[in-house]
Amino acid sequence: MALDHDLVGVASEPVERSWRADDVILYALGVGAGAQDPTDELAFTTENTAGVELRVLPTFAVLAAQARTGRRLGDFDPAKLVHAEQAFELHAPLPVDGRVQVVSTVTGIADKGSGALVTTESTAADAETGKPLVTTRSGVFIRGEGGFGRSGSTSDPWALPERAPDEQVRYRTRPEQALVYRLSxxxxxxHADPAFAARGGFERPILHGLCTYGFTGRALLHALCDSDPDRFDAMSGRFSRPVLPGDELVVSIWRDEPGTALFRTATADGWVVIDRGRVRFH
Incomplete structure (x- = not known):
């Protein structure tokens, strides 16, 4: 068996997922919060600073809606799988201590020639009230699993604005960034084993795509929402190139219609690593 196409459209059984303050702090550190100045972003990295309430970074929503369903996509070399795209929408602010029920559905398996794009939608609802908290949509690209002749739908149009960015934020990742992020x-x-990375065709372990995504989300939060996570509504982007731990990231932001913006994340030498970015805020 290669990929299990019978999974498409079938919702998983609900799976419980929970987190606590330590989890949201560790996540924040994993995506670089406080690295440039430890006294910055204390609202995301400490729980006992006088006059500062612990908050949750919006991109933690992606982790909140992840749960092990026990279902396998098929038999393939996991070293050939990379994160291709990620989106999330917040229906309510993320609590510091949370418990949710997650339901996941494979929404498509598309033939991309050299590989397959598998898309999934997950919903996380408050375990006590049943109210929706997060919806995520993600895609993974699995090299070598294409050729079955079933193409996917085209993506929404996205055009790079023909003007300089309205905002630009720079963050440098650390050499050990992936080793910290993996603890989430x-x-x-x-992202840690050189031999495994070589099997996937990489010269050395790469940074998690969702770690790059988290760095980008921090930039959007501070530039567009005055660092208030309650104002952050939704974010999407496509991973276009791997990041190596230690790379500097440059997040370029173009304000669009009120409450929306486009963004693109690149390395300092100009390689685009997250493309076709959109963010919604209020």
Whole structure:
């Protein structure tokens, strides 16, 4: 068996997922909060600073809606799988201590020639009230699993604005960034084991795509929402190139219609790593 196409459209059984203050702090540190100035972003990195309430970074929503469903996409070399795209929408502010029920559905398996794009939608609802908290949509690209002749739908139009960015934020990742981020749950050896990374065609372990996504989300939060996570509504982007731990990231932001913006994340030498970015805020 290669990929299990029978999974498409079938919702998983609800799976419980929970987190606590330590989890949201560790996540914030994993996506670089406080690295440039430890006294910055204390609202995301400490729980006992006088006069500062612990808050949750909006991009933690992606982790909140992740849960092990016990279902496998098929038989393939996991070193050939990379994160291709990610979106989320917040229906309510994320609590510091949370418990949700997650339901996940494979929404499509598309033939991209050299590989397959598998898209998934997950919803996380408050375990006590049943009210929706997060909806996420993601895609993974699995090299070598294409050729079955079923193409996917085209993506929404996105055009790079023909003007300089309205905002630009620079963050440098650390050499050990992936080793910290993996403690938030993604233990894929692609991000730590040189031999495993080589099997995937990489010269050395790469940074998690969702770590780059988290760095980008921090930039959007501070530039567009005055650092208030309650004002952050939704974010989407496509991963276009891997990031190596230690790379500097440059997040370029173009304000669009009221409450929306486009963004693109690149390395300092100009390689685009997250493309076709959109963010919604209020």
């Amino acid at each position: 749950g993604d233990r894929n050896p692609l």
